[in-house]
Amino acid sequence: MSEEPTTDMPTKYDPTAVESGRYQTWLDQDLFKPSGDKKAKPYSIVIPPPNVTGKLHLGHAWDTTLQDIIIRQKRMQGFDTLWLPGMDHAGIATQAKVEAKLREQGISRYDLGREKFIQQVWDWKDEYASIIKQQWAKMGLSLDYSRERFTMDDGLSDAVKKVFVDLYNKGLIYRGEYIINWDPQARTALSDIEVIHKDDKGAFYHVKYPFADKDYTFNGKHYIEIATTRPETMMGDTAVAVNPSDDRYKELVGKKVILPLAEREIPIIADAYVDPEFGTGMVKITPAHDPNDFKVGNRHDLKRINTMNDDASMNANAGKYEGMDRFEARKAMVKDLEDQDLMIKSTQLCIALGILNGLMSKLKRGSQPSGL
Structure with a gap:
């Protein structure tokens, strides 16, 4: 009498095993890039760029999930879609984080000097930008990374400068004395x-x-x-x-x-x-x-x-x-x-x-x- 065939099916769903490599496959096949179809109606979302001050939290997960639902729906409806990823340097807040880390080591930015301190900030940015991208991947977000931007990219900075100069030349920007928030440690102004x-x-x-x-x-x-x-x-x-x-x-x-x-x-x-x-x-x-x-x-x-x-x-x-x-x-x-x-x-x-x-x-x- 022959034995019945058996299968090694796990008793519990293991998302890690199922999802492993799948996101990278999507990226390798360029599934999230715009189709380039000139006849298709364009639809794009610019992701609210998270700060590189730390890891993403539950609020980011909730917000980006809603955006992912919308962009996937539009893609299925035949729109030529783009979900543009990017991150924000959050200058003052990131500087504060880096200085706090240095204080734990018993040093300050003045001990390092300008160039070495700036390198410390860039190292921080690289570390947390990598973590954020890993978190995006975990959520399976349909982002087009080939167009990823950072708020200190040359192109973005040039655009900001141009707008600022244009507004100044039109007399819409002026200098005056006002009450501001001032950080006496970083010695810089802060927005509300x-x-x-x-x-x-x-x-x-x-x-x-x-x-x-x-x-x-x-x-x-x-x-x-x-x-x-x-x-x-x-x-x-x-x-x-x-x-x-x-x-x-x-x-x-x-x-x-x-x-x-x-x-x-x-x-x-x-x-x-x-x-x-x-x-x-x-x-x-x-x-x-x-x-x-x-x-x-x-x-x-x-x-x-x-x-x-x-x-x-x-x-x-x-x-x-x-x-x-x-x-x-x-x-x-x-x-x-x-x-x-x-x-x-x-x-x-x-x-x-x-x-x-x-x-x-x-x-x-x-x-x-x-x-x-």
């Missing part, structure tokens, strides 16, 4: 989308701002009470503001107070920006260190006094605190305010701290030339 906010412990410092007219009193006091979370910027104050509809302070508009520690007179102005319900309903205006104060300053033609250097140390506008780190200056100013009986109280609170892409580089806000 490169900044995330993390809750951190802070304090509200309530300070006396004495009236310039020593004989004048308000509510029986020779001063007004101003609260701030950043006393280190006080030397850049150029006004105190109240809301014009706030009847409590109408008589104060036009008066002057003495800026504590600086012994400089600043005016009390009226501006709708001030929330009468928040705190005392009076705020100090520091146009060079706060985006809202910057706008108030523009409306009232207030001087911008930047009190910090690019490394976040205090500059000559900070007076006796020049050369101090901003946080050292904060402690010194608080102590001086207390010693001069100008500190009313301080209360603990949680503040939103701006940091760069999860790295603990505490940013500062300041007015800098922006644009060209």
Whole structure:
């Protein structure tokens, strides 16, 4: 009696064994390249280029899967399709990642010098670009790699320069002074989308701002009470503001107070920006260190006094605190305010701290030339 034939069929599906080599076969057969059929209607998608700061995450998988569904459907419908792959250099964020890696090795970019540091960045890019392409392959994305681009490719850079120059020649780009996000470690400006906010412990410092007219009193006091979370910027104050509809302070508009520690007179102005319900309903205006104060300053033609250097140390506008780190200056100013009986109280609170892409580089806000 003959034995029945047997098969070695695994009891579980093994995707690795089934998919192994299949994606490369598709690529070798140029299945994802445009057909070149002039009669076919073209349809293309440019992949949102992932940053080379690290590996792809679940969000990338979800997004690219939807794109792959669309491009495959259009290909099956007879369209001449192109799904263009590419990656983004994410300059500042990638630099921060590389510098963090170097710090783990006990060195900095200054130890390496410019050329060697740039090579470290390119090595990082090559490493993570390779990982990203492996992840794309795992997902079987129908990308045309023969047209792959990188945001620092010469052609793309030339296109950006041309558009920039054309806009400048048309008068649509100009240079002005604006409040920006500034990274004192990398010493560079950051866009808002490169900044995330993390809750951190802070304090509200309530300070006396004495009236310039020593004989004048308000509510029986020779001063007004101003609260701030950043006393280190006080030397850049150029006004105190109240809301014009706030009847409590109408008589104060036009008066002057003495800026504590600086012994400089600043005016009390009226501006709708001030929330009468928040705190005392009076705020100090520091146009060079706060985006809202910057706008108030523009409306009232207030001087911008930047009190910090690019490394976040205090500059000559900070007076006796020049050369101090901003946080050292904060402690010194608080102590001086207390010693001069100008500190009313301080209360603990949680503040939103701006940091760069999860790295603990505490940013500062300041007015800098922006644009060209």
